[in-house]
Amino acid sequence: MALLLIGGAALGAAFETLFGEVKIKIKKAAMFKGKLKKIERKLIALDPHIKEFERRSLVLDLSQTNTKNFLEEINHGHDRISKYYSVTKWWNFHKWPRYTTELLELDESLGDLLTILQAQLAPVHLATQELVREIHAATVTSQGQGLQESRFVKGCCEVPETPEFTVGLDKPLEELKMVLLGEDSSVLVLTAPPGYGKTTLVKKLCSDDNIKEKFTNIMFVKVSKTADLKLIVQSLYEHNGCAGPVLIDDDDATNKLEILLKEIGQKSPMLLVLDDVWSGSESLVMKFILPTPKYKILVTSRSKFEGFGSLYELKSLSNEDATALFHRHAILEDGNSNIPNEDVVKKVVEHCKNVPLALKLIGTFLRGKSQVIWEQKVEEWSGDSSPLNSEKALLACLKSSLDFLEEKDVKLKECFLDLAAFPEDKRIPATALIDIWTELHGLRELHAAANLFELNHLNMANLVVTRRDAYENDGYYSEHFVTQHDMLRELAIHQSKAEVLILNFQSENYALPDFLKTMNKLKVLIITNHGFFPAELTNFELLGSLTNLKRIRFERVVIPPLSKTSIKLENLQKLSLFMCTVGQAFDSIQRSKPFPKLEELNIDYCRDFVALPAEFCDAVKNVLRKLSITHCHKLSTLPEEIGEMDHLEVLRLRSCIDLESLPDSICSLSSLKFLDISDCFSIRNLPEEIGNLSRLEKLNMKGCSRLPELPPSVLDFERLKEVVCDEELEELWESSLPSDRSISLKVAKEDINLNWLENLQS
Structure with a gap:
């Protein structure tokens, strides 16, 4: 038995070593990444079987030969992976074909090992079942065919004790209680970023007298990242005084779970807490949702699991509560605070971003230290440093979410890190991120x-x-913005190595920096003025040196007449102007043609934009695919030349309230697929031949309340699939179309969202 214990432990350790080595190689791999990913998927499938084999080997007399063979296979795989760096050196290129074969062999052998383990564990399940029957021979049966009572000690799914001191949870507690004590939703999801105190709140909730009176059976299950349904079900059985069943697979576990919950539901109301459920585990949560009366599920998660039921988002602490929590953890056990003046405390709390976990850890870190150390840390954090550098536990907690992003999609992690390039406490335009x-x-x-x-x-x-x-x-994101909690921004800054050029300023005049002349590889440029009024840009001609620039976004700046700047951006594909002063920017542009490859132009909230010049239409008619003009209230007409844009696929004219009509020439836009004239309520008629838009697939005309009728040519649309409109226009469409037309009429919802008012603010 001793040898078996060593063998089982060695197998688990060897497997963990191989698994870790593969993960490291995948992160840094420039070659063989696809094959390493296949191996990783095999290891993920093997992981629960290895753990169960190791766990079972401590109890049952398994063959040492099997353990030895498995161990040799794992160690051999580790040797192959360890050769990666030496093989991939350029001077060893002659070894690459052989190493490819070795990786394929490892993938195949791991597949064989998975099959063997599954076969080996089948008799183990049977042997365990016999042992369970012997241990629980003396059982009593409840209600004739009920669950078998167990001699195992209860407590594996008991609610953990609530911390002695909590702050800022009274209001969330009462709001959660209202949902749980109500009759509407059977599933409640409590969500917040890591470190916000979700689990602490749930512990407090489960110890509340009203909740305990309502739910006489409260079960608390810690799910975490690597959830094992079989172990959870076995724990729930044992918690309820029943013999933990032997479970062959997840389907078997699901069936046994349903039997258990129905049996309990006949006796007492239940509350099941699934704590720390990670994204990707939605299917696991679904297995616990059953039509059982007096049964509710409370899920805590870093992710917003929408679609299960009620969603409650826990916010960070107020300044007052954050300070109180910090004081609690910074005071010595003998009551001696040894805390510096409140100005220093205030700065420390600010650096903790009011996140409970950060306040606890940093408070503990500084507890009992001299004032000079406190002041030193505050000075460090005010510079380039961060509390994440001082407190490894806090970094580990936050970084676990970052690691999950990388496992989910490495580019998703990179996208998150790019948020660090934007200024603190400012909304990030979604289009800039895109x-x-x-x-x-x-x-x-x-x-x-x-x-x-x-x-x-x-x-x-x-x-x-x-x-x-x-x-x-509809693919329109000019009114989407991203915000980020300060602590997550700290994490992005701490981990980010990306270089993105974003010029931010707050002034009436801004000179573009001379170093732009040297950035000939720059592809994206974002220039944002955070002042209230548009700022004049000088050195505008420097943009002409950015020969590889593909996308530019200007926000709250004055765009000079482009025909007079002599700039030419040969590769610019997208230009976005948000709350800019455009004036004569596009006049006489035909002569200079500064954007020979411009595919998309977005003009949003530009209050002085009165007309789209005919010269501009002529200059881009062979390249422009998307034209979006929104919330430009002074735009009253469009030129007939717009009909010459043969490649235009999207024409968006949202909330241009002075626009009275569309030129007849738009009927010649042979490539147009989407036309958006929503909230252009001054439009009184549509072009008579609008049905000639043979490729039009979607038409958004919500808010066009002054249209008295539709032209007969709407019957000629060949590919129109969807029309978004109001109830009045829906009646017009229904009366105009024959019953056999398959156009979907989508009535716009009555929206009380007032977030759009924020666009008018600085």
Whole structure:
């Protein structure tokens, strides 16, 4: 038995070593990355089986030969992986084909090992079942066919003790109680970034008298990142005084779980807490959702699990509560505070960003130290340093989320790190991030936008949508903004190595820096004025030296007449102007043609934009694919020359309230797929031949309340699939279309979202 114990332990240790080595190589791999990823997937599949084999080997008399064979296979794999760096040196290129074969062999052998382990563990399950029957021979049966009572000690799923001291949780506690004590939702998700005190709040909630009176059976399960359904189910059985069943697989565990919960539900109301559920474990949570009366589930997670039921977002502490919590952990056990003056304390609390975990750890770190050390740390944190450098436990907690991003998608992690390039406490335009991610990480715009929503889902950033029709999914992100909690920004800065040029200033005049002349490889440039009024830019001609620039975003700046600047951006593909003064910017542009490859132009909230010059249309007619003019209230007409833009696929004219009509020439836009005239309520008619837009697939005309009728040519649309409109226009469409037309009429929702007002603020 002693030899077996050593063998089992050695197997687990060897496996962990191999697993860790593969992860390291994947992070740094420039070659063989695809094959290493395949090996990693095999190791992930093997992980629970290795752990169970190791655990079972401590109890049962398993064959030492099997353990030895498994150990040799794992060690052999480790030797192969360890050769990576030496093999991939350029002078060893002749070894690359052989090493490729070795990696393929390792992948195959791990697959064989997985099959063998599954076969080996099958008789182990049977043997364990016999042992369980012998240990629990003396059982009593509840209600004839009920669950078997166990001699095991209860407590494996008991609610952990609540900390003696908590602050800032009274209001969230009462709000959570209202949901749990109500009858509406059977699942409640409590979400917040790491370190906010989710678990502490749940412990406090479960010890509340009203909750304990309502739910006489409260079960607390720590799920964590590597969840094992079989172990959870066995723990729930044992917690409820029943013999933990032998479970062959997850399907078996799901069936046994349903039996258990239904049996308990007949006796007492239940509250099941699933603590620390990670993104990607939605299917696990689903297995616990059953139509059982008087049964509710409370999930805590770093991610926003939407669609399960109620979602409650826990916020960071107020300044007062944060200071109180910090004081609690900075005071010595004998009551001697040894804390410097309140100005120093205030600065420390500010650097902790009001995050409970940071306050506890930094308070403990500084407890009992002399005032000079306190002042030294405050000075460090005021410079380039961070509390994350001082407190490894805090960094480890936050970095675990970063590691998860990398495991999920390494480019998603890189996108998160790019947030560090933006100024603190400022909203980040989503379109700016999409531009950066598209060029910097080689993502398609659709994937870059998806990463925005994924970071929001994972609570690594907050996505704020200011457009009134926030529910619309039409690829328009000029009214989407990203904010980030300060502590997560600290993490991004701490870990980031990316270089992105973002020029931020707050003044009436700003000279573009001379170093722009040397940045001939720059692809994305974002220039943002954080002042209230648009700023004059000088040295504008320096942009002409950025020959590889593909995307520019200006915010709150004055754009000079481009025909007089003599700049020419040969490779510029996208130009975004937000709250800029454009004046005569595009006049006479035909002569200079500064943007010969411009594919997309966005003009948003530019209050002095009165007309789109005909010369501009002529200059870009062979290249422009997307034209977006939104919230430009003084725009009253469009030139007939717009109909010459043969490549235009998207024309967006949102909330241009003075626009009275569309030129007849737009009917010649043979490539147009999407037309958006929503909230252009001055438009009184559509072009008679609008049905000639043969490729139009979607038309958004919400808020066009002055249209008395639709032209007969709407019957000629060949590819139109969806029309977004109001109820009045829906009636017009229904009366105009024959019953056999398959156009989807989508009535715009009544939206009370007032976030759009923020766009009018600085």
